[in-house]
Amino acid sequence: MEFEAVIGLEVHAQLLTKTKIFCSCKNEFGAPPNTNVCPVCLGMPGSLPVLNKKAVEYAVKAALALNCKINTYSLFARKHYFYPDLPKAYQITQYELPFAENGWVEIEKSDGTRKRIRIRRIHMEEDAGKTIHGEGLDPNSYVDLNRAGTPLIEIVSEPDISTPEEARLYMQKLRDILVWIGVNDGNLEEGSLRCDANVSIRPKGSKELGTRTEIKNVNSFRFIQKALEYEIKRQIEVVKGGGKVVQETRLFDSGKGITKTMRTKEEAEDYRYFPEPDLPPLIIDKEWLDSIKETLPELPDQVKERFVSDFSLTPYDASILVRDRDLAEFFEKAASSYEGEAKKVANLIISDLLGALNEEKLTISSSPVKPEQVSKLLTLVDKGVISLRVAKEEVIPEMVKSGKEPEAIVKEKGLVQISDEEALKEVIRKVLSQNEKAVKQYKEGNEKQKQKAVKYLIGQVMKETRGKANPKLLNELIPKVLEEV
Ligand SMILES: [Zn+2]
Numbered sequence: 001m002e003f004e005a006v007i008g009l010e011v012h013a014q015l016l017t018k019t020k021i022f023c024s025c026k027n028e029f030g031a032p033p034n035t036n037v038c039p040v041c042l043g044m045p046g047s048l049p050v051l052n053k054k055a056v057e058y059a060v061k062a063a064l065a066l067n068c069k070i071n072t073y074s075l076f077a078r079k080h081y082f083y084p085d086l087p088k089a090y091q092i093t094q095y096e097l098p099f100a101e102n103g104w105v106e107i108e109k110s111d112g113t114r115k116r117i118r119i120r121r122i123h124m125e126e127d128a129g130k131t132i133h134g135e136g137l138d139p140n141s142y143v144d145l146n147r148a149g150t151p152l153i154e155i156v157s158e159p160d161i162s163t164p165e166e167a168r169l170y171m172q173k174l175r176d177i178l179v180w181i182g183v184n185d186g187n188l189e190e191g192s193l194r195c196d197a198n199v200s201i202r203p204k205g206s207k208e209l210g211t212r213t214e215i216k217n218v219n220s221f222r223f224i225q226k227a228l229e230y231e232i233k234r235q236i237e238v239v240k241g242g243g244k245v246v247q248e249t250r251l252f253d254s255g256k257g258i259t260k261t262m263r264t265k266e267e268a269e270d271y272r273y274f275p276e277p278d279l280p281p282l283i284i285d286k287e288w289l290d291s292i293k294e295t296l297p298e299l300p301d302q303v304k305e306r307f308v309s310d311f312s313l314t315p316y317d318a319s320i321l322v323r324d325r326d327l328a329e330f331f332e333k334a335a336s337s338y339e340g341e342a343k344k345v346a347n348l349i350i351s352d353l354l355g356a357l358n359e360e361k362l363t364i365s366s367s368p369v370k371p372e373q374v375s376k377l378l379t380l381v382d383k384g385v386i387s388l389r390v391a392k393e394e395v396i397p398e399m400v401k402s403g404k405e406p407e408a409i410v411k412e413k414g415l416v417q418i419s420d421e422e423a424l425k426e427v428i429r430k431v432l433s434q435n436e437k438a439v440k441q442y443k444e445g446n447e448k449q450k451q452k453a454v455k456y457l458i459g460q461v462m463k464e465t466r467g468k469a470n471p472k473l474l475n476e477l478i479p480k481v482l483e484e485v
Pocket residue numbers: 020023024025036037038039040041042149
């Protein structure tokens with residue numbers, strides 16, 4: 001019997017507000033433990049929460065970008081559970097009436113097919129603190145409440161995801177969109193985006209859902225795929241062995257690549273949800289909603305389509321450029337100021353500039369190279385002043401190091417392409433004298449071997465001139481000089 005998996009993801013995303021969701025403590029990562037705290041986020045008796053308006057704006061912005069319907073009226077609720085890093089013993093969240101519902105995102109699989117994953121709901125809530133267990137011989141556990149009260153949105157998908165790859169792509173897509181619109185920093189290692197995955201299996205083609213398990217708190221794209229691959233295999237083995245999958249919460253052990261039972265699953269009743277009495281209903285009226293809509297930028301998928309239609313890029317190149325909003329803007333500026341094909345600009349940025357920036361531990365956002373300079377550099381190539389190879393290998397790295405204009409670098413380093421015939425012939429003669437085998441191959445070989453020999457000799461002349469020889473001229477001159485010797 002063949003099985004298929006049914007997967008739904010719950011993704012928690014921290015919002016990039018300056019302060020926490022219900023108090024004015026700083027919302028930042030990495031401060032000394034328990035320094036960004038106050039009576040509200042410490043859960044002191046008598047303290048009252050006040051909702052951060054910016055957090056609602058960011059949450060709504062995210063929901064709009066994920067094609068959700070925004071509810072004018074929604075409610076906060078208390079979700080009760082005990083944990084050392086949750087001093088109130090309840091979390092303020094949204095339950096029956098979330099602020100956003102019925103959205104979707106589209107993922108593109110490695111085989112090029114697209115799939116729409118529906119989003120059931122998005123709700124706002126506060127993050128808990130962090131429990132840190134002592135390492136090595138340290139038997140203590142520590143509680144850091146800096147994170148308590150960090151604004152979160154929880155994005156709950158429909159069980160539309162069928163493979164671990166789709167789950168990874170979906171999570172990546174969410175990250176790309178949230179970072180693009182500026183509401184999340186996309187830093188998975190710091191926990192800015194975390195994922196719980198619900199997964200069950202059923203006989204292929206069946207409509208019934210099997211018993212699901214939940215994998216908690218995975219904070220890496222690679223791990224979400226790995227954890228699901230393991231868990232699906234495990235469930236299939238249980239069923240094939242005549243057993244039953246138990247509904248439970250499991251943890252992924254990334255070191256061993258396996259999931260382990262954490263606790264048997266609690267039901268919603270166990271949380272004793274009820275409406276939060278300390279907060280009024282959340283009203284998002286049309287006027288406010290419209291003003292938030294105005295702050296929403298053109299989204300990555302729209303920009304990608306535009307790059308393909310306006311700049312004739314391949315969908316693949318366009319998708320690389322829209323992985324980062326600054327990168328997309330950089331490309332667009334460079335391509336708009338360049339008179340040649342935009343494809344050349346995309347190539348230079350993707351295959352050379354990004355690598356050179358990476359070498360210097362820089363990103364496109366901190367790039368000393370300006371978009372117009374990329375266009376100037378390509379114009380130098382088009383005019384035959386320098387070869388493309390010199391542009392890639394010599395000029396770009398120097399531009400990244402010094403931020404100088406391409407013309408200045410070409411002048412200073414003496415990189416001007418050699419287009420003087422006599423000078424080139426001189427170099428060719430020297431190269432021929434050092435490569436008798438290739439000369440012999442040319443003299444005695446058939447057409448194919450001749451071409452091969454010329455190609456090889458072009459490479460040698462390029463080496464000799466450090467890439468400065470004009471390749472077009474070499475193509476003409478090498479056979480000529482070969483006839484002379
Ligand atoms: Zn506080």
